[in-house]
Amino acid sequence: MSPVVKRKGERFTIPGKYLLFILTALCVILMFMTFGTNVFNKPLNTALGQVVIPFQQGISQAGEWLSRRSEELVQIRELLDENARLRDEVAALTEENTLLQQDKYELNELRALLELDEQYGEYQKIGARIIARDPGNWYTAFTIDKGSDDGLAENMNVIAGGGLVGRITSTGPNWSQVTAIISDNSNVSAMTLATGDKMIVSGDLKMMADGVITFNKLVDSKNVVVEGDKIVTSDISDKYLPNILIGYIHTINRDNNNLTKSGYITPAVDFEHLSEVLVITDLKQVVEK
């Protein structure tokens, strides 16, 4: 007799083995269905977002408050030193800024002369707060408290402190998931600001302990790229807007093939102490095929 047949007066139960099979099949089907498409994203993201996000917001604020208090105590002395250093830096930067403003004035004049639209000047931005982090320990992704209701959409670029944080990889009505550029599964098309040499910047879990990420496929046949060069997102990327600062070249090595170079980049963003980010709501223009 089959074990699933209902006997008289007994509650209907499924044996463990069958349940395991059902759940496995369900998972596998779900994986196949969601591999290329996002059929379930909308309803699931909406439904679960309504339940989970408000709690995450509250808890995250409480947790942040606690960890801030404990950090503050440790850091007061450090901050005093830093403050003095930063004051000097502010003075230097103010001077530099005036110079740059002059340049900008000139640039605007010249642009007007050339009748160029302001291409990368000002992007529309929305501020958002990080409320949760991927607990998986393998990839670096986090949840922010704004979603499609606030006008966010997939592939929007996320910045903080003047540097690129990552891009939105999925959204619900009141939350979005941001995959960071330091995540092991992230690749960004980038270029050097000065010379426009293209490269691919990849997150690397292994190098993250040293606070750097890797880059490769840099051609640089004229050997002009040097350590300390500014790296920005390239203009040929189809997901990232051009000229957003990624970081600075930390080390640079010639590959074994003698054609390309690779090395490490120090990201401009302090990913460990990130709590607020800006989402650029302009999307990169994509050519429909």
Next chain:
Amino acid sequence: MLRKVIVAFMIFLSFLLESAVFNHFALGGIVPKLTIILTSSFGFMRGEKDGMVIGFFCGFLSDVFYGGVLGFYALILTYIGYINGKFSRIFYPEDIKLPIALIVVSDLSYGVVCYILLFLLRGRFDFLYYFRRIIVPEALYTILVTVFLYPVILKINEKLEEREKRSAQKFV
């Protein structure tokens, strides 16, 4: 019914703690896997079926919020719940060694499976590095949390079982 509500609440709470609280207390960027503690302990306390279902929902939550595809973490945690459920026959509430051992082994195997599927298949071959950097610290941090969390889970389960026994006797 009460059991379902309470277990659902616990799944929800452990996911919240894991994602929103422990990232402020991450040691070296490592967060303990509360959902594994929950799945595995309900597995060996209650048997395969409870373990599987709880594992499935725990994994499904991570999938929706952080997974690339739905069902990935759900599948891994379902199996963790099922295998832990096999040990419910030799589980005694007084014994703490078996639960700790099972949770550690579950977390280690979760780490290894994640490494294989997420990293090895993309050509990241330095297993030892990831083992030392992610898998072992995660397991250690998870044990540390288990020591405090497991007695709570055990107590809740005992209370629920007592209640169920009482309401069953009423009908006799």
